[in-house]
Amino acid sequence: MKRSIATAACAALAVLAWLPAATAQDLAKTAAKNAKVVLDNDEVRVIELNMPPGATTGMHSHQDHVVVFLTGGKARQTDASGAVKELERKAGDVAWSGPVTHDTKNESATAVRTLVIELKK
Secondary structure, three states, X not given: OHHHHHHHHHHXXXXXXHHHHHOOOOHHHHOHHXXXXXXXXXXXXXXXXXXXXXXEOOOEEEOOEEEEEOOOEEEEEEEOOOOEEEEEEOOOOEEEEOOEXXXXXXXXXXXXXXEEEEEOO
């Protein structure tokens, strides 16, 4: 009996550990009114974001991706663990990121436009 309880507890912990990945959301859906998929093929998906002041992307996930900042601005990113990172970018900046789950809030007084290039392979 004790062994079956331990097995069930381990299984429950495994499901909880897997849950954030399973519930990860698509940026094009979580930031729907501010996001537009401008290219989607076998290699990449490109999302144009136009984030008004105070707007958030909603918690979402990416695999490897590049972000091109069409305009500059300040942002606050909160990752899946709750850790917060303050960012400031200039127009023309380009940033690389590996897989991540996060929410981004535009902390600027103006809209921030970016291209998010998600690599599929």
